[in-house]
């Protein structure tokens with residue numbers, strides 16, 4: 615089968631290769647990949663800004679159909695539509711595993727970074743790490759359940775937006791537009807900030823329910839944020855761009871004792887005025903991964919129409935055109951690109 619692989623450590627080193635189809639071990643299911651999304655993490659992997667163990671097939675955001683099962687793989691049948699967690703193997707005995715937070719297992723293995731991922735025609739994963747896709751959810755949308763689950767982790771589990779809270783989303787990329795929708799589903803009144811380069815994305819944010827959009831590169835942006843919140847500042851801010859300037863503007867936009875939530879990944883160390891956060895007594899939250907319960911919640915949001923992923927899919931390309939997809943995301947064109955193996 616054809617597979618998009620990271621061949622070795624260092625920058626670049628991404629190649630389309632012909633490899634043997636994987637066969638499921640006793641506890642695994644084999645899934646024919648319908649489509650797989652290119653993630654910011656994949657761009658970090660390309661730039662050698664993310665810890666990976668090559669050679670491995672890249673891709674961790676996908677949905678597909680079960681085509682075969684190992685003899686102990688329970689809960690699935692051939693033909694079931696499925697997604698899976700990214701963390702597929704853990705030690706099972708460390709304190710993190712014991713507490714159910716197996717995503718924090720020191721020896722965790724994740725698809726697309728440590729073991730073979732979804733930029734290929736087939737993937738095998740343990741049945742216990744997979745979930746069925748609700749009947750009314752299209753596989754294209756289900757392919758983006760992973761970024762949605764990561765956002766649910768940050769917005770619902772690691773921090774909470776309450777009904778009537780003023781929430782600020784900095785960075786209207788795919789993750790920001792998901793944070794907007796999940797915060798809105800939680801009852802928050804959401805404003806989304808971006809720059810001139812984000813003009814189209816800010817329009818989409820309005821369509822997806824933002825109460826206001828704010829061009830942070832224009833004069834008077836801070837005053838507009840203050841006005842929007844009646845002078846007090848935001849109750850909660852979600853940093854979704856992984857850019858130092860955005861972190862700064864989130865800290866400034868928050869009210870005293872507000873909640874700062876880091877969702878974006880920087881890929882490097884950043885300079886940061888922590889004193890202002892301290893003086894405001896902000897609560898700092900982060901989130902990086904997702905438990906199986908998080909995924910169930912994400913699928914429920916899709917099933918009941920509380921989050922709409924379809925406007926986030928800007929292109930569907932054959933796997934062979936992966937470079938086009940990566941390039942368009944580097945140039946900040948479009949939101950989510952699906953590769954079809």
Ligand SMILES: [Zn+2]
Nearest residue numbers: 653655675761
């Ligand atoms: Zn991702």
Ligand SMILES: [Zn+2]
Nearest residue numbers: 705708711719
């Ligand atoms: Zn463990």
